[in-house]
Amino acid sequence: MKNRIISVLLMLSLFLSMATPTFAANASSDKNSDKHSDGIGRVKVSTIPLPDYVILHDATYTYSGKVFISYSTANDLTTTNFFNFATLNDDGSDFKVIFSGVIPLKEKTGGIRYMPFQDNKRILLGDYVFECMPNLDKCKSTNVVPIVYPVGLDDNNPAITTRWSEIIIAPDNKHMAWSMFTTNNGGGQAVGVLSRKTDSYVLEKVQLISTTEPFTNDPSNPGYIIPPTSGRGGEVKQFIHGGSAISVVGAKDNVTTDSVVEDLTSNKITQITRTPGYDETTIFSPDEQLGMVMSTRFSMHTDPAIFGIMPRPIFVGGGINAMLYYYSVAGVRTFRSGDIGPALIDINRSMNEPGYQGIQLSTDPNWVYHSPMSWHPDGKRAMWIEGFRGFDDDLHKRLQKVNLLDYKPRKTVPIKETSDDIAYATKDLTKLSSNTSPDVHGKIAGKKSGYIDYISTTTPYYSGKSEALYVNYSNDGVNFYNGSEKLNYNYLGETTYETNLQLTGANPGEMNLRATFSSMIGASPLKLLFGTAADGKPQSYGYATYNGVTRHMEDLIE
Numbered sequence: 230m231k232n233r234i235i236s237v238l239l240m241l242s243l244f245l246s247m248a249t250p251t252f253a254a255n256a257s258s259d260k261n262s263d264k265h266s267d268g269i270g271r272v273k274v275s276t277i278p279l280p281d282y283v284i285l286h287d288a289t290y291t292y293s294g295k296v297f298i299s300y301s302t303a304n305d306l307t308t309t310n311f312f313n314f315a316t317l318n319d320d321g322s323d324f325k326v327i328f329s330g331v332i333p334l335k336e337k338t339g340g341i342r343y344m345p346f347q348d349n350k351r352i353l354l355g356d357y358v359f360e361c362m363p364n365l366d367k368c369k370s371t372n373v374v375p376i377v378y379p380v381g382l383d384d385n386n387p388a389i390t391t392r393w394s395e396i397i398i399a400p401d402n403k404h405m406a407w408s409m410f411t412t413n414n415g416g417g418q419a420v421g422v423l424s425r426k427t428d429s430y431v432l433e434k435v436q437l438i439s440t441t442e443p444f445t446n447d448p449s450n451p452g453y454i455i456p457p458t459s460g461r462g463g464e465v466k467q468f469i470h471g472g473s474a475i476s477v478v479g480a481k482d483n484v485t486t487d488s489v490v491e492d493l494t495s496n497k498i499t500q501i502t503r504t505p506g507y508d509e510t511t512i513f514s515p516d517e518q519l520g521m522v523m524s525t526r527f528s529m530h531t532d533p534a535i536f537g538i539m540p541r542p543i544f545v546g547g548g549i550n551a552m553l554y555y556y557s558v559a560g561v562r563t564f565r566s567g568d569i570g571p572a573l574i575d576i577n578r579s580m581n582e583p584g585y586q587g588i589q590l591s592t593d594p595n596w597v598y599h600s601p602m603s604w605h606p607d608g609k610r611a612m613w614i615e616g617f618r619g620f621d622d623d624l625h626k627r628l629q630k631v632n633l634l635d636y637k638p639r640k641t642v643p644i645k646e647t648s649d650d651i652a653y654a655t656k657d658l659t660k661l662s663s664n665t666s667p668d669v670h671g672k673i674a675g676k677k678s679g680y681i682d683y684i685s686t687t688t689p690y691y692s693g694k695s696e697a698l699y700v701n702y703s704n705d706g707v708n709f710y711n712g713s714e715k716l717n718y719n720y721l722g723e724t725t726y727e728t729n730l731q732l733t734g735a736n737p738g739e740m741n742l743r744a745t746f747s748s749m750i751g752a753s754p755l756k757l758l759f760g761t762a763a764d765g766k767p768q769s770y771g772y773a774t775y776n777g778v779t780r781h782m783e784d785l786i787e
Contacts, residue, residue: 277612292349296316334356339393350362358430359371380658386662389662408463419437422649434649453671454670465477474494507524508522512603514604522573525567531561533553552749556755596615682700721748729741732775743770
């Protein structure tokens with residue numbers, strides 16, 4: 230999502246003690262779910278056993294069904310950028326080391342990700358492609374080949390703060406998509422073709438597929454601005470529909486973050502999750518009937534649903550999502566009691582059924598979800614990583630697996646070559662950073678009545694403000710908004726969000742609240758503050774109500 234203001238990797242600045250807690254990282258944590266009315270059936274969650282000397286970093290299923298892991302050992306833990314790669318079966322057997330060595334991390338990147346190619350010979354790492362011949366299952370020789378990013382989207386562009394934060398590879402083994410972040414607190418997505426050269430992979434035919442201009446002036450209505458017709462720019466997570474669409478972090482009908490799908494053959498954006506809290510990633514099963522979702526939905530006291538329970542335009546209220554990530558995701562990983570998934574969902578029900586939750590797959594309150602998630606090619610197993618709460622690092626992780634005991638997968642979605650003819654894309658790569666001033670001021674006309682008087686300003690130092698005044702604003706002529714929303718953010722200080730907004734009509738609602746967050750970046754973790762503000766009122770208070778459900782800020786007191 231474009232207003233996810235800075236990279237998660239830049240945000241993770243809180244490091245706790247390295248002392249080892251008393252737990253068994255490979256201990257069994259089976260969970261049997263005997264009845265589920267959603268048609269998925271029984272599930273069994275367990276921990277994949279690893280050798281005692283393995284300090285797990287990341288893991289993913291390959292297209293042959295093997296588990297590919299990245300890890301350290303006590304012998305190489307202090308060697309900078311030293312990596313071990315191995316493959317194994319998901320019962321822990323047949324553990325084979327296929328690589329050990331230094332892979333230099335480059336500037337302005339998200340480190341290393343692990344995205345298997347469909348050909349089962351390569352792993353996309355972000356700055357490199359890891360090649361294994363003749364294949365990952367019978368690896369006899371390896372090669373780490375650098376990727377050359379296009380001019381304008383490389384490290385030489387001063388407007389780019391993170392050259393890539395997420396990377397994915399299409400099933401056609403050629404097309405790569407990635408997400409970026411820029412100095413104006415924005416970001417974008419690109420897609421290109423990975424072409425193997427003598428000593429590198431070069432990204433060719435690169436196009437920007439994100440919304441490059443968040444607002445434009447209304448030529449027929451002076452003083453009015455037109456918001457984007459679609460919000461593109463969130464972190465890419467998975468090629469789906471055979472390679473003709475991408476699962477991304479985004480928003481559509483809700484203000485709070487959801488998982489959406491961007492179609493590459495049309496301008497269509499489809500919302501996959503619809504909870505009012507924080508849903509970030511959906512990884513689709515091979516038949517694309519099920520999904521694994523990172524979500525706060527099962528965590529009543531850290532789920533930020535109060536901010537998203539009442540629908541309103543995403544371009545106004547979405548600026549709060551960076552704080553919500555820090556509060557409900559990063560905070561839960563480092564110290565705060567809570568749950569961030571994963572949730573196992575039926576995709577169709579998640580898209581269309583209000584209140585649908587799916588199946589909670591976390592089994593122990595001491596262990597917290599970490600990415601990545603991946604599916605076995607048989608469609609009956611999925612895998613993810615968990616970290617021991619309070620140790621948001623690579624030293625205290627375990628590998629979890631869910632077996633779907635009753636589910637009968639449909640046929641795997643057939644592969645399509647990802648198109649280079651994307652109607653809404655642009656080959657002008659300068660557009661990512663050309664809009665250096667994100668300041669906005671103007672009126673946004675309702676399609677049926679009224680307007681929103683909107684102003685937004687930012688600084689290069691992670692601070693700014695936005696304010697929206699709703700005056701009888703309506704897009705459907707049935708539901709009308711009146712009131713205001715204000716966000717005054719400072720990632721190095723306190724951030725305050727206030728709203729006094731009424732929704733009248735067929736589905737009435739109201740938001741009357743203040744939320745004050747402590748510093749996002751610094752020695753102390755971000756918290757919601759409930760002391761007394763300068764005006765004599767609590768720093769955080771109030772409620773939001775919609776469709777018969779009411780949430781209170783006080784529910785989030787720790």
